[in-house]
Amino acid sequence: MSSAHLAMTTAAILLESVLTCPECGHVKRETMPTDACQWFYDCEGCRAVLKPKPGDCCVYCSYGTVPCPPIQECGKAKSGPSRCGE
Numbered sequence: 001m002s003s004a005h006l007a008m009t010t011a012a013i014l015l016e017s018v019l020t021c022p023e024c025g026h027v028k029r030e031t032m033p034t035d036a037c038q039w040f041y042d043c044e045g046c047r048a049v050l051k052p053k054p055g056d057c058c059v060y061c062s063y064g065t066v067p068c069p070p071i072q073e074c075g076k077a078k079s080g081p082s083r084c085g086e
């Protein structure tokens with residue numbers, strides 16, 4: 001038995017999100033930038049350019065399994081309005 005897994009202490013912010021293309025269902029794991037929101041994402045599967053849904057700040061909030069870091073930091077719900085950092 002190995003000892004504790006205490007790697008996760010303060011920063012519980014995830015930087016990896018799995019994006020699912022709404023057009024073709026293509027799934028891709030991406031690493032999110034921490035300093036900017038990503039507005040556009042080119043799907044590898046169908047070449048569609050994904051944009052955030054209304055009310056979302058970036059494609060990760062709309063199509064990813066994990067919302068973007070600023071949203072995680074504010075503790076907002078995934079579908080909530082993004083008024084973080086204003």
Ligand SMILES: [Zn+2]
Nearest residue numbers: 021024043046
């Ligand atoms: Zn696609």
